[in-house]
Amino acid sequence: MAKVIGWGIPKSKRSKAPFYTKNQIVTVFDQVAILLELDGANVFRVRAYQNASRALGQLEKDLFDLVSEDLLIQTKGIGKGLASLVKDIVMEGHWGKLGELYDKVPTGLVEMVGIPGLGPKRARTLFEELGVSSVDGLKIACEENLVAELQGFGAKSQKKYLDGIDLLRRNQGRSRLDIGLGFGIALRNRISKIPGVMEVELAGSARRRKETIGDLDLVVSAAPENQSGVIGSILGLPGIADVKGAGGSKISLILEQSVLVSDSSRGKLDKSLSEAIINRAQDSTIDAQIRVVSPEMFPFTLAYFTGSKEHNIRMRQLAIERGLRLNEFGLMPESLIGDLIGINAAAHSLICKDESQIYNHLGLDWVAPELREDNGEIEAAMSKSIPNLIEVTEIRGALHNHTTASDGQNTLEEMAGEARRLGWEYIGIADHSPALRIGGRSIGVDPDAVEIQASEIESFNRKMADQGDAFRVFHGSECDILPDGKLDYNEDVRGTFHHVIGSVHAINTWKSRDEQVNTDAMISAIEDPSFTVLGHPTGRVLQVREGFPVDMLQVIKRMGELNGDGYLKAIEINASPYRLDLDWRLCRTARDHGVPLLINPDAHSVEGLSDVSYGVDIARKGWLEAKDVLNTLPVEEIDQLLGG
DNA sequence: GCCGTTTTCGGCCCGACTGTTTTCAGTCG
Numbered sequence: 001m002a003k004v005i006g007w008g009i010p011k012s013k014r015s016k017a018p019f020y021t022k023n024q025i026v027t028v029f030d031q032v033a034i035l036l037e038l039d040g041a042n043v044f045r046v047r048a049y050q051n052a053s054r055a056l057g058q059l060e061k062d063l064f065d066l067v068s069e070d071l072l073i074q075t076k077g078i079g080k081g082l083a084s085l086v087k088d089i090v091m092e093g094h095w096g097k098l099g100e101l102y103d104k105v106p107t108g109l110v111e112m113v114g115i116p117g118l119g120p121k122r123a124r125t126l127f128e129e130l131g132v133s134s135v136d137g138l139k140i141a142c143e144e145n146l147v148a149e150l151q152g153f154g155a156k157s158q159k160k161y162l163d164g165i166d167l168l169r170r171n172q173g174r175s176r177l178d179i180g181l182g183f184g185i186a187l188r189n190r191i192s193k194i195p196g197v198m199e200v201e202l203a204g205s206a207r208r209r210k211e212t213i214g215d216l217d218l219v220v221s222a223a224p225e226n227q228s229g230v231i232g233s234i235l236g237l238p239g240i241a242d243v244k245g246a247g248g249s250k251i252s253l254i255l256e257q258s259v260l261v262s263d264s265s266r267g268k269l270d271k272s273l274s275e276a277i278i279n280r281a282q283d284s285t286i287d288a289q290i291r292v293v294s295p296e297m298f299p300f301t302l303a304y305f306t307g308s309k310e311h312n313i314r315m316r317q318l319a320i321e322r323g324l325r326l327n328e329f330g331l332m333p334e335s336l337i338g339d340l341i342g343i344n345a346a347a348h349s350l351i352c353k354d355e356s357q358i359y360n361h362l363g364l365d366w367v368a369p370e371l372r373e374d375n376g377e378i379e380a381a382m383s384k385s386i387p388n389l390i391e392v393t394e395i396r397g398a399l400h401n402h403t404t405a406s407d408g409q410n411t412l413e414e415m416a417g418e419a420r421r422l423g424w425e426y427i428g429i430a431d432h433s434p435a436l437r438i439g440g441r442s443i444g445v446d447p448d449a450v451e452i453q454a455s456e457i458e459s460f461n462r463k464m465a466d467q468g469d470a471f472r473v474f475h476g477s478e479c480d481i482l483p484d485g486k487l488d489y490n491e492d493v494r495g496t497f498h499h500v501i502g503s504v505h506a507i508n509t510w511k512s513r514d515e516q517v518n519t520d521a522m523i524s525a526i527e528d529p530s531f532t533v534l535g536h537p538t539g540r541v542l543q544v545r546e547g548f549p550v551d552m553l554q555v556i557k558r559m560g561e562l563n564g565d566g567y568l569k570a571i572e573i574n575a576s577p578y579r580l581d582l583d584w585r586l587c588r589t590a591r592d593h594g595v596p597l598l599i600n601p602d603a604h605s606v607e608g609l610s611d612v613s614y615g616v617d618i619a620r621k622g623w624l625e626a627k628d629v630l631n632t633l634p635v636e637e638i639d640q641l642l643g644g
Numbered sequence: 645g646c647c648g649t650t651t652t653c654g655g656c657c658c659g660a661c662t663g664t665t666t667t668c669a670g671t672c673g
Contacts, residue, residue, distance in 0.1 A: 044656055048645035079646045117662085119671050152670090156663060204673085217673085250660085289673085309657095309673065316657050327658060 006546065007031060007107055012093050013514040019093030021515050021551065022056055022063040025086060029053035032098055035105045037120035038113070051077040054310075056086075058375065060589065062553065064090060108134030115164035117157075125150070139165050175286055176542055177614055178577035180206050180213030183255055183286045187237075188218060191290070194233040196226035198295055203305040207369045209617035211542060211580045215287035216255075217305045221298035230292055241285055251290040297329055297346065299355050304328035310374035311367075318362045318378070324350075331361055370620040375585070389620040392613050394632045399428030399476060400501050400535060400572060400600035401609065405453055406431035406478075407443045409605035412456060416473055418606035425635035427609075428474040429457065430501045430535075433488035435480035445477070447493045454496060472635050474498040474642060478535055483509045485524030487531065494530035498642040501572065501600075502526065503535030510539065510548035519551045523558045526569060532642070533598055534559070536574040536581045544578070552586050560593035568641050570630055571595050573622075575615025576602040587622020597622075598630045 009028060012019040033049040055077035056063070066072045067090045073083040088094045112123045112135055126132040129150055132141050138161060141147050148158040175183070184206045191200045197220055201207070204217030222230045227249070234251055235243060244252040293301045304312065304327065319326035323334050330349025337345040352358045356366035364381035368389055371377040380386050402408030403415055410418075412429060419427035431453070434444035445453060457475045464471050476499035480488040483506055487494060494500055502525050504510055510518050525531060534555070538547030559569040571590050574581045579602065582590070590597055599615035601608050612631070619629055626632040630641070 042645080045645050047656075051646075077646075081645060117671070121670055152664070154664060160662090245661090247661085304658095305673075307673075312673090313657055320657085325658085328660095 007110065008102060009095050009099055014093075014516075017091045017093075018064040018067075019091070020089050021549070022059065023515075023549070025063075025089055026053050026057045028095070028098065029056070031110075032101060034110055034113070034120075035101050038105045038109050038124055039101065040121075040124055048077075048079075048082070052082045058585070060553075060592075067091065106133040108137065111135045112138055114168060115161055116167065117160045117164055122153070122157075125152070135165060135168075174212040174214050174543070176577050177206075177209060177211055177213060177580065177617065178611075180216065180286065183288075184213075184216045184218070186239075187216065187255065187288060190237050191218065191220060191234060194230055196222050196230045196233075198222055199298055201302055203302055204289075204307065207306050208308065208372055209370050209621055211584075211618070213286075215289060218288060218290045219298065219302045219305055220290060220292045221295045222292055224294050227292050227294075234290060234292075244287070249292055251288075251292075253288045253290065254285050255288055256285060296349075296351065299352050299358060300326075300330050300349070301328045303355050303358055306369050306372060308373050311372035311377070314374050314378045315362065318364070322362065324361070326358075326362075331358060368620065370617065371623065373621075387623055387625045390616060390624050390626045390629055390632065392616045394626045394629075395424070395599065395612055395616065396632060396634060397424040397426035397428070397638065398600050398603075398609070398612055398631055399474060399499055399533065399598060399638075400430045400478060400574075401427060401603045402431050402478075403429055405429075405445050405449065406436075407438070407604060412453075412460065412473065414606055415603070415609070416460065416471070418609050420471055422609060425470065426472040426474060426638060428476050428499060429453070430476040430478040430499065433477055433479045435482060435488040436505050444480075444488070447489065450477070450489075450493055450496065470635060472639065474638070476501060476532075478503050480505055481522060481525040482506070483513075483521065485521035487525055487528050491530070494528075497530070499532045500530045501533040501535040502528075502531050504539050504548065507539055507545070507548060510550075513549070515549035515551055518548055519554050522550060522555055526555070526559060527562065529567070532568050532570060533600075534569075534571045535600070536579055536602070537571060537586075538581050538583070540579065540581050542578050542580060547581070552582075553589065556586070556590050556593050556595055559590075559595045563594050563596070569595065570598045572598050572600045573615045573618050574602050575599050575611045575613075575618070576608070577611060577614050580614060580618050582618070582622075584618050584621035587619060587624055591622075591624060591628045596630050597624060597628055 006027065010020065010024050029049050030053045033046050036046045036049065055075050059075065067087050072078055072086055073080065085096050088096060106127065109123050109127055112118060113120055126138065130141050130146055132138050142158045142162045147153050147161065148155045184202045188200050188202055191197060199221040201219050203219050205213045206216055220230065231246065231251060235246060239256045240253050241256045242254040244254065291301055291305065316326045319331065325332045325334055325337065329343050329346035331352065332345050332348045336348040350361055359366045359381060364378065365384055365386050367377050367381050367386060377386065397419065401415055403410060403412050416427055432444040434442045434446050436442065436444050454475050457473045460473055475497055477497050478501045479494065481502045481504045482488060487502060526534060537552060538550060540547035559571065562569045571582065573587065587597060597619065599612050599619055601611040601615065603609045603611065
């Protein structure tokens with residue numbers, strides 16, 4: 001069963017203020033919102049904690065500074081009460097009454113609300129009436145028919161919970177972006193071939209390109225007279241494991257692995273980790289919700305189910321301010337609809353032939369789905385300053401890739417060949433340094449072998465040049481940032497590389513240390529003159545482990561200062577689908593502090609190179625334009641940046 | 645618990661679906 005990881009109030013590792021970091025408080029406030037729901041608190045109080053967590057997470061300034069100067073209260077979403085609580089947490093290390101809340105609500109209830117169809121109210125009732133406080137306990141209670149006999153519950157609820165528990169075990173919640181997109185695009189392509197289907201689009205978190213996807217949402221348009229036929233054809237498609245529900249306009253399905261047309265396996269990190277991920281993918285199913293609507297409703301339904309929830313709330317508020325009502329059926333003037341609701345009111349909707357016209361009616365420019373998170377995009381769309389987001393076709397190369405010289409599957413020539421096939425102008429090789437040990441032995445390139453690799457690359461480049469081909473291979477290293485903040489290899493060896501990608505691999509050491517200690521070590525590595533790129537900055541592996549604690553804001557600020565001093569200090573968006581590290585929120589922060597970004601597939605095989613597309617997705621979520629991303633520079637400019 | 649060109653109280657986005665009841669609460673997106 002899904003374990004609740006990192007639950008509870010953290011213990012401070014500090015002896016003086018700040019006792020806790022912004023990230024720790026953000027996590028606790030998210031958890032408090034869940035606990036308050038389970039405790040039956042006022043829903044608006046719950047929302048206040050959710051909003052405060054969001055607000056803190058998006059702070060650009062240092063939390064300790066803001067608290068010290070009593071400026072936190074100026075942040076929208078943080079009022080008198082929470083500003084004073086945060087001050088106590090940061091300055092004194094005291095969490096007020098939050099500890100009591102954790103003690104009061106059994107952690108098992110938190111797992112229980114992960115069961116589809118079981119929310120906080122009913123979880124609480126089950127706890128109070130039956131003493132059920134865990135998923136396993138609920139399973140037993142259902143099997144003994146105790147749940148069906150409760151007031152307000154019944155046989156169907158009981159069965160739904162049992163099915164939900166089973167689904168949780170098989171499905172394990174969310175899917176990685178690459179896997180979710182694989183299912184989603186395959187399903188979209190199949191539906192698009194059904195006669196009578198006019199349009200079909202992926203909506204939901206897949207369209208917004210979140211790092212992980214809960215379930216798939218698709219919106220289909222068809223003329224009213226064809227809709228029932230289209231629904232029948234969708235239900236008859238191959239690869240459907242189960243139909244959870246099917247009505248006049250909505251279908252809910254569970255898809256089998258066989259829906260995936262292409263194999264989604266990608267490059268490898270290390271054998272055991274990669275096996276864990278592949279096993280997970282093969283067991284997994286994914287849920288899909290499909291809505292079939294008439295063509296005039298399609299843009300409204302698509303926008304509505306693309307979300308996010310937070311973005312939709314802002315959109316509806318803007319509609320209200322203009323005397324309009326916005327929902328999945330249309331955009332209706334309040335004056336015309338009177339008491340009509342839902343689909344009956346939609347007859348009075350303003351006509352919008354696509355999403356951009358909906359935005360225009362609300363005084364906004366169209367917002368790309370990737371930006372729809374209520375993370376400033378509404379304000380930008382209002383002032384016509386939505387950026388021109390980077391496209392995957394603008395990528396001309398990437399600098400972080402492995403070969404058989406360390407733990408890659410393909411040779412230098414094979415990797416370069418695939419890069420050229422993709423239309424790239426260059427590829428950077430960055431094999432591991434000797435400090436990285438897997439299975440008791442070093443898998444890195446020792447200093448003698450570095451010299452050999454350098455001459456291989458030199459002769460490859462000479463051969464290219466002789467053939468009049470401008471394609472280049474750059475010789476770099478993925479050089480370990482050691483726990484003390486020094487870089488692997490000695491200064492002379494590091495000086496021979498075109499680029500040095502500094503990465504943390506001793507995860508256990510870094511995970512058990514204080515955030516500021518890690519931050520100082522990372523900054524010290526970055527300050528080394530040979531250092532050019534920060535590799536997979538937070539060390540997270542999606543669905544496997546969280547990153548180590550580090551204050552990326554401090555790191556990014558220091559990198560920005562060093563760039564001002566004439567160095568190249570870039571930060572990597574690791575595009576490998578099991579990492580997708582950096583977080584998209586930090587992309588904007590880096591750009592705003594003058595730190596160039598680099599989308600790196602971290603490919604361990606030729607197939608892995610095309611993973612840059614997932615990095616582009618994250619870069620787009622992070623508001624990046626082509627000019628913010630080094631990969632879009634022509635090879636001559638990359639050559640100059642790396643010192644010729 | 646937050647917020648205010650309806651500013652210190654009374655709001656806080658909107659609607660469908662489900663299962664349980666027979667008018668509605670809970671859940672979901």
